[in-house]
Structure formats: C-alpha cells, structure tokens
Amino acid sequence: xxxxxxxxxxxxxxxxxxxxxxxxxxxxxxxxxxxxxxxxxxxxxxxxxxxxxxxxxxxxxxxxxxxxxxxxxxxxxxxxxxxxxxxxxxxxxxxxxxxxxxxxxxxxxxxxxxxxxxxxxxxxxxxxxxxxxxxxxxxxxxxxxxxxxxxxxxxxxxxxxxxxxxxxxxxxxxxxxxxxxxxxxxxxxxxxxxxxxxxxxxxxxxxxxxxxxxxxxxxxxxxxxxxxxxxxxxxxxxxxxxxxxxxxxxxxxxxxxxxxxxxxxxxxxxxxxxxxxxxxxxxxxxxxxxxxxxxxxxxxxxxxxxxxxxxxxxxxxxxxxxxxxxxxxxxxxxxxxxx
Ligand code: NAD
Ligand code: UD1
Numbered sequence: 001x002x003x004x005x006x007x008x009x010x011x012x013x014x015x016x017x018x019x020x021x022x023x024x025x026x027x028x029x030x031x032x033x034x035x036x037x038x039x040x041x042x043x044x045x046x047x048x049x050x051x052x053x054x055x056x057x058x059x060x061x062x063x064x065x066x067x068x069x070x071x072x073x074x075x076x077x078x079x080x081x082x083x084x085x086x087x088x089x090x091x092x093x094x095x096x097x098x099x100x101x102x103x104x105x106x107x108x109x110x111x112x113x114x115x116x117x118x119x120x121x122x123x124x125x126x127x128x129x130x131x132x133x134x135x136x137x138x139x140x141x142x143x144x145x146x147x148x149x150x151x152x153x154x155x156x157x158x159x160x161x162x163x164x165x166x167x168x169x170x171x172x173x174x175x176x177x178x179x180x181x182x183x184x185x186x187x188x189x190x191x192x193x194x195x196x197x198x199x200x201x202x203x204x205x206x207x208x209x210x211x212x213x214x215x216x217x218x219x220x221x222x223x224x225x226x227x228x229x230x231x232x233x234x235x236x237x238x239x240x241x242x243x244x245x246x247x248x249x250x251x252x253x254x255x256x257x258x259x260x261x262x263x264x265x266x267x268x269x270x271x272x273x274x275x276x277x278x279x280x281x282x283x284x285x286x287x288x289x290x291x292x293x294x295x296x297x298x299x300x301x302x303x304x305x306x307x308x309x310x311x312x313x314x315x316x317x318x319x320x321x322x323x324x325x326x327x328x329x330x331x332x333x334x335x336x337x338x339x
Pocket of ligand 1: 010013037039062063064083085086103126127179180181
C-alpha cells in the first residue's frame, strides 16, 4: 500500500484537471497542483477552494522544468501523478507544430524522468479519442488501430501513448484514458470551461452565443452520412470524466503488478449529433441560440463514439450525468461568467 495519498495533478488549473482535483479531494486524496498557466489563470483554483472549502497546494511551474519538478517531488511525498498539462487546440497545432511537439512530448518525458528518479510509479495520462481518427467500426473499442493523425495535436497524443507503452516495462504503472468529448461544468457553477479567445469547441461556442458574446453558431456541415447530416460525437460530462480518473487511480493503487500499461476509453457509448445537442440546449435552457448551417470544418471526423465496456467492467465506472445535464451546467457556468 502507499503510505502517501498525495497526488500531483499537472495542468490542474485547466478545465478537466480542475474538475478532477475536486473529485480527488472529495475522495480523500491530498492534491499538489502544477500549472504554468499558459492556457489558464487562477480562476478555477479559486473555484476549487470554494467548492471544497480547502486551500489548494498550487505551484506555478512548467512540466519541462526538471529542476522545478525535482525540488517539488523531493519536498512532497508523492504517491502518483495525473498528467493533464498539454496544449490542446487542434487548429493552432497546425500553425505551431513545433511548439505542440515540444510542449506535449517534452513535458511527458520530463515528468516521467523525475518520477523514475524519485521512485514514483503510478501515472495517469490524458489521451484522446483523436488517436483513432475516423475508426472503421463504431462504437470504437481500445483495440482499434491508430489512423494517421489529423493534426500535430493528435500526433502528440499518439506519440505520448507509444512512449508510455515503451517505458512502463521499466517499472511504471500507467493508465491512458482516451477521452471522448468532455462537456459541461461543475453543478455548483464554480468551475467550468474558460477558453481563451474564440472557442473552437462546440459547447463553449453554444453558451457564448446564447450569452450574446458571439453573433451566431455555425453548425459545420449537415451533409454527413448520419441520421440528421451533422457530425456525431460522444459527449461526456466533465464531472463523470473526473470521476473516471479517481476510479482509475484507486484501481491502480489496488493492483499489485509492478509494471503495467492499460488504455481505457472514457465515453458514454451514445452517439449524439451536433444538431441534437444544439436543439437539446435550446429545449433545456430556454435560451435563444441563433445558428445556421455552414460548410464542413476540415479535419472533422464524421462520427465517433465509444465502446466503454472495458472501463465499465474493470473499474465499475458509468456516467451519472446525461449530455442534457452537462448543457444545463455549462449554461449556469456561462451565466456566472457573463455577470
Ligand atoms: P486546458 O488547456 O484547460 O488545461 C491544460 C492545462 O495545462 C492548462 O491550465 C495549461 O496552462 C497547462 N499547461 C500546458 N502546458 C503546460 C506545461 N508545459 N507545464 C505546466 N502546465 C502546462 O485543457 P483541458 O481541456 O483541461 O485538457 C486537459 C488534458 O486533456 C490535455 O492533455 C488535453 O490534450 C486532454 N484532452 C482534452 C480534451 C478536451 O476536449 N478538452 C479531449 C481529449 C483530451
Ligand atoms: C476536437 C478534436 C479532438 C480533441 C477535442 C478536444 C478535431 C478533429 N478533433 O474534437 O482531437 O481531442 O477537440 O479539444 O478537431 N462544431 C460546430 N460548430 C462549432 C464548433 C464545433 O458545428 O462552432 C462541431 C464540429 O464540427 C464537431 C462537433 O461540433 O462535429 C464537436 O466539435 P469540437 O467540440 O471541436 O470537438 P471535436 O472536433 O469532436
């Protein structure tokens, strides 16, 4: 057993990391947050403190900075690491491929080096369904092969997973969680998604448009081979995703194996179209959402949703929330931001 319940969360000031910090603390873990604030500020940390009533052990620093990490790991007794820190904007990664490769891959390598030196073995990695591209079979399971990456961002996730598959054999215990489309916010509306600039992702674009920050939502394409012609995704509530991390960590800590690498899809198993989500938002919130159909967005896959059987079975994880719940929570968060 691990004497310490202290978990390092890199990228913990960001969207998914912050929600996971809350669930870790609810489950009784002590959390050490590392973030360089390149895509965030202290807003979500303050929100976590309000939700949990506890001060966050936060360290501003970069995951590529080995001295910073080593000092931190020396002063705290760390049981494991959840590694969220990465750059994640697909379009930007096409403009800045070197920055994406350097940040996402160097961060991973540096964190693993420090873990090895400090004898910390348990590691959970933020991967993405983007590693599958457009899979041949849907729902997609973990055995589906990687397709050629659609973007430098997607390639960094594939490369990171391959690195993990190599290094675990030297004594790490590693889980990669392949997220489908995380949406929503904490039901308290104290933390949520805070995209910098114009959002790329669908739900923040929806809520910002309904709040009047944007003129109109463009639905990218209605001529796909799907029931209503718009793309189909597996939208998962961010709190359910956060809980999957806590289950994954508990599973890892309960297993005796000295070296392991496991990959899990984290999705609901239900495909929901973009138009279905847009209509659900209007129906559930009563908000006005001007939208029109526009051309397809280059690089979008037509439809993808998870076969989540492996994580259901091995970790007894199932989502508690529906996409409608997530939309209501995202809207409450947006209204708070708009005030
Ligand atoms: P986010 O940008 O909100 O959070 C990432 C955090 O990492 C940010 O706070 C950023 O400042 C920090 N960061 C980046 N590089 C860093 C570095 N070198 N050192 C320290 N901190 C650094 O993104 P998110 O949506 O919370 O995503 C978290 C993880 O999940 C990422 O790895 C992302 O690729 C992955 N992921 C996200 C989605 C999604 O739809 N949001 C889907 C699949 C996978
Ligand atoms: C994208 C990335 C994925 C990444 C994830 C998290 C691609 C191909 N995939 O997923 O690798 O892990 O973001 O950052 O970019 N949409 C609209 N109008 C909008 C915005 C989106 O119609 O204004 C549609 C898109 O065409 C897509 C769906 O909504 O069909 C979801 O889009 P988005 O939220 O950007 O996520 P993905 O593209 O699925």
